Amino acid sequence: MVVAIAGAHGKIAMQLIALLQAHGEQAIGLIRNPEHADDVGREGATPVVCDLERAAVDELADAIAGADAAVFAAGAGPGSGAARKLTMDRDGAIKLLDAARASRVRRYLIVSSVGAENPPGDDDVFSVYLRAKAEADRAVMASDRDWTIVRPGRLTDEPGAGRVRIDTAPFSGRVPREDVAAVLARLLQDPRAPHRLLYVNGGSQPIERALEEILAEPASR
Numbered sequence: 001m002v003v004a005i006a007g008a009h010g011k012i013a014m015q016l017i018a019l020l021q022a023h024g025e026q027a028i029g030l031i032r033n034p035e036h037a038d039d040v041g042r043e044g045a046t047p048v049v050c051d052l053e054r055a056a057v058d059e060l061a062d063a064i065a066g067a068d069a070a071v072f073a074a075g076a077g078p079g080s081g082a083a084r085k086l087t088m089d090r091d092g093a094i095k096l097l098d099a100a101r102a103s104r105v106r107r108y109l110i111v112s113s114v115g116a117e118n119p120p121g122d123d124d125v126f127s128v129y130l131r132a133k134a135e136a137d138r139a140v141m142a143s144d145r146d147w148t149i150v151r152p153g154r155l156t157d158e159p160g161a162g163r164v165r166i167d168t169a170p171f172s173g174r175v176p177r178e179d180v181a182a183v184l185a186r187l188l189q190d191p192r193a194p195h196r197l198l199y200v201n202g203g204s205q206p207i208e209r210a211l212e213e214i215l216a217e218p219a220s221r
Helices: 011-022 034-043 057-064 082-102 125-141 177-189 207-215
Strands: 002-006 026-031 046-049 069-072 107-111 146-152 154-156 163-167 174-176 196-202
Touching: 002 011, 011 026, 011 034, 011 177, 026 034, 026 057, 034 046, 057 082, 069 082, 069 177, 082 107, 082 125, 107 125, 107 177, 125 146, 146 177, 154 177, 163 177, 163 207, 174 177, 177 196, 177 207, 196 207
Parallel strands: 002 026, 002 069, 026 046, 069 107, 107 146, 146 196, 154 174, 174 196
Antiparallel strands: 163 196
16 A cells, blocks of 8 residues: 655654554655655655645645555644644645545545534634634545544644544544554554544553444444
8 A cells, every 4th residue: 555645744644654664555755844855764655845835736646646545644733823724734635635536546534633523713723723624624525535534632742552532423632643643554454444534532442442343333424
């Protein structure tokens, strides 16, 4: 499997690349900053400089051509203003979706956020972020791709515990980025994962068991 990852230098993406490499999979790492190419390459991905906010859809489609799956793990990041929440977290995700369609990449995974199910309507930057995520998620769910949406709670840099709670209904919590990456890696491999919107936080179940239970249920379409 070849997986194209947007935001490849991010903390979740870098750990996902390492997991894919460990399992013999290939990754295309989309990065905005050329200085990040060596870091992404050391983890095992092929780095491709492609600025999601500036690139045209056909340019992005060329960058991910030949991939079996696309993962949107990019984001404007902390400290960015409301405008970049829209141009990256919303528009960047939709542009990657359009590129996946253009280059015939069937699988599309997006890292979203708890709170996108009912985002606030005020002008606070975090509220704008959640609305951007919500709009991107709606576009993904309306698409013809084999999509999966993962909505984690508050992300931490603690070592992964390998134990999570996964549900189809929203719930609050916190979860190590390492565990989110492990969930993504597993979802990429499972044919039952498409057309799922999953909430993920730290919990008591091993990742494999939590996913097995949730994926045993019929997917909604």
